Amino acid sequence: MTAKELRAFLTEQGVGILGLVDESVPYLVPMSFGFDGEQTLYFVFLLFGAESQKQQLCDRAQQGRFLVYSADSIHDWQSVSLEGTIAKVADEEWDQLTDAMENAWHPDLFSAASPMRGIEGYRFRIDEWTAIQSGG
Numbered sequence: 487m488t489a490k491e492l493r494a495f496l497t498e499q500g501v502g503i504l505g506l507v508d509e510s511v512p513y514l515v516p517m518s519f520g521f522d523g524e525q526t527l528y529f530v531f532l533l534f535g536a537e538s539q540k541q542q543l544c545d546r547a548q549q550g551r552f553l554v555y556s557a558d559s560i561h562d563w564q565s566v567s568l569e570g571t572i573a574k575v576a577d578e579e580w581d582q583l584t585d586a587m588e589n590a591w592h593p594d595l596f597s598a599a600s601p602m603r604g605i606e607g608y609r610f611r612i613d614e615w616t617a618i619q620s621g622g
Contacts, residue, residue, distance in 0.1 A: 487564065487617035495554070495564055495617070496521040500590045502554035504529070504610075506543040506572075513543055519552070519610075520586030527552060527568070527610040528575065528583040530590075547572050552610060562621035569614040575607035583607045 487495070504517045520528040550572045555565035575583050 487566075487619050492566060492615065492617045493521075493523060495556075495566060496527070497523060497589050499554050499556060502552050505551040505553070506547050507550075508543055517552075518587075518590040519554075520583065520588065520590045522582060522586045525612050526582075526586070527570075527612065528586045529608045529610065530583070530587065531606045531608065549613075550610065559621070564617070564619040566615060566617045568610070568612050570610050570612045572608055572610050575609050579609065580607060583609070 500520070501516065501518050504515050506513045506515075517529050522528070548571060549569065552568040552570070553565065554568070555563065557563040
């Protein structure tokens with residue numbers, strides 16, 4: 487996959503799996519994401535309940551992994567594995583987050599969930615990526 491194809495793939499997908507360190511076992515969570523078209527993914531966490539494990543782990547983590555894939559058939563699939571740094575989005579960066587989230591997948595199941603205690607934005611700056619594909 488070329489760099490151009492990789493960027494197009496990330497822009498088209500909008501959902502992947504975030505991997506963070508949690509003691510000795512990885513913590514994996516499906517996440518909607520926005521991609522700025524260059525080197526950064528953005529996430530928005532809808533915070534429910536007293537605490538959020540993914541929020542706590544992101545606040546502690548210096549690095550994480552993110553996997554985005556598409557498998558249309560056993561002969562036609564693509565995947566991109568990303569490694570990078572994760573940090574809370576500063577107030578002045580929310581415009582970039584909002585613009586990038588245009589391509590994110592937005593599940594309906596959270597719209598009825600309550601009570602929500604807040605929203606937090608995170609930035610995943612891509613340090614390294616590996617992309618593979620078959621078919622297509």
